[in-house]
Every structure is written in structure tokens, then in C-alpha cells.
Amino acid sequence: MSPATTPVLVVDQVELDLVTKSRAGDQSAFASLVNRYEGKIFRLAMNITQNREDAEDVLQESFLKAYEHLDQFQGNSKFYTWIVRIAVNQALMKLRKRKSDRSVSLDEQIDTGEDIVVREIAAWDPDPEQQLNQGELQTILAEAVDSLAPIYRTVFTLRDVDGLSTEETAEALDLSIPAVKSRLLRARLQLRDRLTKFFKRKGDDAFAYM
Amino acid sequence: MLTCKDFLEELTDYLDEKTDAEIREKLERHIAECPNCWVICDTTKRTLRIYKGMKEYDVPRDVHSRLMVALEKKMATTR
Numbered sequence: 001m002s003p004a005t006t007p008v009l010v011v012d013q014v015e016l017d018l019v020t021k022s023r024a025g026d027q028s029a030f031a032s033l034v035n036r037y038e039g040k041i042f043r044l045a046m047n048i049t050q051n052r053e054d055a056e057d058v059l060q061e062s063f064l065k066a067y068e069h070l071d072q073f074q075g076n077s078k079f080y081t082w083i084v085r086i087a088v089n090q091a092l093m094k095l096r097k098r099k100s101d102r103s104v105s106l107d108e109q110i111d112t113g114e115d116i117v118v119r120e121i122a123a124w125d126p127d128p129e130q131q132l133n134q135g136e137l138q139t140i141l142a143e144a145v146d147s148l149a150p151i152y153r154t155v156f157t158l159r160d161v162d163g164l165s166t167e168e169t170a171e172a173l174d175l176s177i178p179a180v181k182s183r184l185l186r187a188r189l190q191l192r193d194r195l196t197k198f199f200k201r202k203g204d205d206a207f208a209y210m
Numbered sequence: 211m212l213t214c215k216d217f218l219e220e221l222t223d224y225l226d227e228k229t230d231a232e233i234r235e236k237l238e239r240h241i242a243e244c245p246n247c248w249v250i251c252d253t254t255k256r257t258l259r260i261y262k263g264m265k266e267y268d269v270p271r272d273v274h275s276r277l278m279v280a281l282e283k284k285m286a287t288t289r
Contacts, residue, residue, distance in 0.1 A: 039267045039269050042267065056277075060277050118218070122249065124256060188258065189221075191261075
């Protein structure tokens with residue numbers, strides 16, 4: 001089997017124990033699961049809805065639903081992947097409510113592979129991020145992610161920030177593996193473009209490309 | 211001979227170290243000869259490194275408190 005097709009299942013024993021205890025009625029174990037993942041779920045909800053109030057609703061509804069349906073969690077995937085899936089559905093429902101004239105899906109754009117665009121080509125300074133204070137850097141990074149379309153933001157966050165595998169991201173978002181890969185490529189290239197504006201070596205102009 | 215477009219299509223797998231040895235060698239030969247693709251590869255790699263180093267997002271305290279209150283209510287009624 002090539003590395004590209006080998007499923008990677010990293011068993012998280014702490015998570016597994018917390019889920020088992022929660023299912024047996026241990027409420028403090030479930031609270032520990034909440035503490036573990038609420039930050040990531042809130043960020044995901046913010047990424048999709050881009051509205052703090054909606055994101056808070058999504059956060060609450062997701063954990064309440066997970067608690068209510070804990071007996072339906074199969075245990076053959078990570079708890080985190082399962083709750084991401086719940087949260088994505090809740091967040092999409094919020095978006096649909098706000099944009100009631102059209103359906104909203106994370107899979108609405110079909111990529112043909114012909115629209116990969118690279119706009120900014122310039123080498124970066126050796127350590128550009130060291131030249132900014134932490135607050136400035138966080139603002140630049142957050143604004144760059146916010147400027148992406150919801151599907152790109154979501155795939156990038158799950159895959160490259162949270163560290164889910166391509167397979168887990170596909171499962172959480174109910175997308176095919178090629179769909180995750182093509183969205184990830186576009187997300188990465190668009191972010192790179194945006195960061196290049198801030199990080200390019202002084203005096204360098206973009207070369208012509210393709 | 212790999213084109214720049216071919217290179218871009220393989221970039222995600224290449225950065226994730228998921229390409230097989232033969233393709234990897236072709237991609238590396240392309241980067242060595244194409245300054246634009248070298249820049250794209252280098253800066254995309256650094257983009258990922260910067261984001262991976264971002265600190266964990268903290269839920270605002272009031273949001274966390276309201277979540278815990280809602281959860282306690284749910285727990286009191288379901289178990």
C-alpha cells in the first residue's frame with residue numbers, strides 16, 4: 001500500500017477513556033471533553049458562520065447534541081471528528097437560515113482543476129514573522145483565513161491547523177478525499193498569496209508566471 | 211517533463227510527503243530548474259509552518275460559562 005492510501009488512525013487513549021466514562025454517566029468526564037475541544041469547535045463555528053452569536057449557538061447545540069446522542073457514537077472514529085461533523089451541520093443550518101433564498105453547502109463548488117491561480121510570486125524575508133509583534137502577526141493570519149471562502153477556511157483549519165488527516169477531514173465534512181485535497185490546495189495557495197503581500201523580501205518584484 | 215501546472219497539482223501531496231519516490235524526484239527536479247515554483251513551494255511550506263505554530267484559540271470566558279450552564283441543565287434532565 002502506498003503512503004497516500006494508508007488510513008491513519010491515531011488512537012487517543014485519554015479521549016477514549018473520557019468517552020467511555022461519559023457514556024457510563026460520568027458527567028465530569030464529558031465536561032473534560034468539552035474543555036478539550038470547545039476552543040476548536042468555537043473557532044470552526046466562527047470560521048463557517050463568521051458571526052459570534054451564531055458561533056456560540058453552534059458551540060452549545062453541538063455539545064448538547066453530542067451529550068444527548070452519545071450512545072450513537074460508534075467509537076470507530078475519533079470523538080473529535082464526530083463532534084466536528086455535528087458542528088459543521090449546525091453551522092450550515094445557521095447559514096441557511098440567514099441566507100434562506102439559497103441552499104448552502106460546503107460542497108457547492110465543483111473544482112475543475114483549471115482555476116488554480118497564483119498571483120503573488122516573490123521570495124520572503126528569512127524570518128518575516130519575527131519582525132512583527134505577536135498581536136500584529138495574529139491579526140494578519142486571522143484576516144488572511146477570514147478572507148477565504150467558507151469551504152476553504154474549514155478544510156484548511158481542520159487539516160492544517162487542527163492536524164486532522166485528509167481522511168478524517170473528508171469524514172467530518174462529508175466530502176470525498178479528492179474534494180478535500182483540491183480545496184486544501186486552493187486554500188493553501190490563497191493564504192500564501194495573501195501572506196506574501198506582508199512577508200515578501202523588500203525590493204523584490206513578482207516575476208511573470210505561467 | 212513536468213509543467214508548472216503539473217507541479218502545482220502535486221504540491222499538496224508533496225508538502226504532506228505523500229508522493230511516491232518517482233514523482234517526488236520529478237517535482238524536485240522541476241523546483242531546481244524553475245525559480246517561480248521554488249518560490250511557491252518555499253513560501254507555501256512557510257505559510258503552513260506559521261499557521262501550525264499559532265496558539266490555541268481560547269473560548270471567551272462568558273461563552274464558556276453559558277455553555278457549561280446549558281450543559282448542566284441538559285445533564286440534570288437527561289440522566
